[in-house]
Amino acid sequence: MGSAIGANITQQRERLGWSQARLAREVCRAAGVVGDPVGRQEVSRWETGKRTPREWLPFLAAALAVPVEVLTTPQTAAEPPLPTLADFLPAEDPLEPLQARTGGRIGVSQVADLAQRVHGLRLADDFLAGGDLMRPALRELRKSVRMFREHSYTETTGRQLLVQIGELAQIAGWIASDAGQHEEAERIYRLGLSAATQAEDRTLAGNLAGSLAYQLSNTGRELEGITLARAALDGAGPDAPPKARALYLDRVAWAHTKAGGAENAQHAMRALGEASEALSADSEGSESPAYLYWVDAGELQVMEARVFTELRRPLRAVPILRDVLGRYDATHTRELALYLSWLAVAYADANEPEEAAAVAERVLTLSADIASERTAERGRVVLARLADYADVPEVRAVLDSAA
Structure with missing residues (x-):
């Protein structure tokens, strides 16, 4: 019963x-x-x-x-329901307010201050790596959760506070993942998903779920990544802002790509097409959350090229990557190194070892001083791919230098 x-x-x-x-x-x-x-x-x-x-x-x-x-x-027995974001909430609610709240009352000004700090952390992530930002991000997240649990506030203020906790959890989870702290990142993402769900912010919940799906896809949990990426897209609904839908569809494409196989490749290509259509619907009149400022046509092109690279279609990947990287902001060192790593692999797949070696050398130089496990892992992938051309002098020089 x-x-x-x-x-x-x-x-x-x-x-x-x-x-x-x-x-x-x-x-x-x-x-x-x-x-x-x-x-x-x-x-x-x-x-x-x-x-x-x-x-x-x-x-x-x-x-x-x-x-x-x-x-x-x-209920009459039916087909198993599709997974929803509620299936991915933490088992115990880390945001349960305390019965005796001794922290005093907070209002909109404190929430606005938190929103500024969250945005500042997000902008810092454009230039600094996870290893540099991990401590301040976790410190800010713990402080905001204590604020929600220990203070009193109006229902409206409480919902606004939950939204900021959700946004903070998304960037803090991303930072933790970049630093290679995947278990910690998953806990943070699920905390944020709880906050966004309680605040009834479906767009934010989709962003958090999509971020976790991306991590799952990259850490050997590909089928879970597909399930969660699809749940993020379905949970946000067809009325989600165009940039948000484009991002969710990109996550779906990547999840299917990492799962491998011809059928998943078809799903990935279909999702990429839908992502491009969703972004094309974005206009000056469209309202998108501020945290999606980085989602644009260039980022979708990068994902498209990464999918082509993973599918071993270098002739499709190389022109796209060269075009995007030719106008990419060089101050975003980590992303530049990451995107170049896919170009290096695509060149190797295209049987252009000299070009691959030149790009790989740049990747390794850019990532040398970046405290990012993601760039370190991509460096290892590039070197492993170059090993097939170890007898080419330019490649041999890169391999020896890395060793």
């Missing part, structure tokens, strides 16, 4: 487009209780069958505007 009720609660909640946190608030309103005796975590337990609502059942039905029988009648 518990699992049947849980499935029905989930179905009715998603019918209304509510988050678990929103349902918890509506249940408390329907019961006429003061405070938060029911929170997001309790709703999660009901939906997963770990607990039964019991005395809360009439108020659940009232909040969802359905008869109690709709919640208690088992």
Whole structure:
């Protein structure tokens, strides 16, 4: 019975487009209780069958505007539902507010200050690597979570604070991943997904889920990467801002590419085409979140070229990469080194070892002083690919220098 009720609660909640946190608030309103005796975590337990609502059942039905029988009648067996972002939330809610909040009251000015610091951290990531930013990013994230749990605020301010925690978790997770701290990054991404979901910000939730999917795809968990990238796209919905949809589709393309196989290659190419169409819908009248400032046609071209490189289609990849890199901002050293690494591999695949060696030397020079595990890993990939041409003098020189 518990699992049947849980499935029905989930179905009715998603019918209304509510988050678990929103349902918890509506249940408390329907019961006429003061405070938060029911929170997001309790709703999660009901939906997963770990607990039964019991005395809360009439108020659940009232909040969802359905008869109690709709919640208690088992559903007819059907095909397994597609994964949703709710499936990827942390098991225990790290954002559960404390019952006794002793930190005082905060308002919009404190949230605005946090938003400025989050944006500053995001801009710093354009020029500094994960190893340089890890400590300040984690320190800021811990401070913001304590602010949410220990202080009091209005419902509107609380939602704005959750959005900033979600944005901070996305950039902090990206920084941790860049530093090679993948387990820490996954915990941070899931924390941010919880914050964005509670704030009912579907675009931000999609960005967090897509970022985690990208990491999973790059760390040997390709099938999980596909599932999560697809859930991010579906969760954001067709009305997501054009830049956001383009980014989610890029993540889907990369996930399928890393999974390998002819069928996944077809899915990847289809997603790339849809990403380009989504971005072309972006116009001066389109509203996109500030954190998507970096998503443009050039970035989509880079992803397209990376997919072609991974699929061993160098004649498609090389012209695109040369075009983009010819006008790329050289102050973004880490990204420049990363993108050049794909060009080096594409040259090697095209049987142009001398060109590959020249680009590889530049990659290694740029990455020498960057505290980024991503660039270090790409350097190793490039050297491994060059090893097939070890008898070419230019390649031999690069390999010996790296050794």
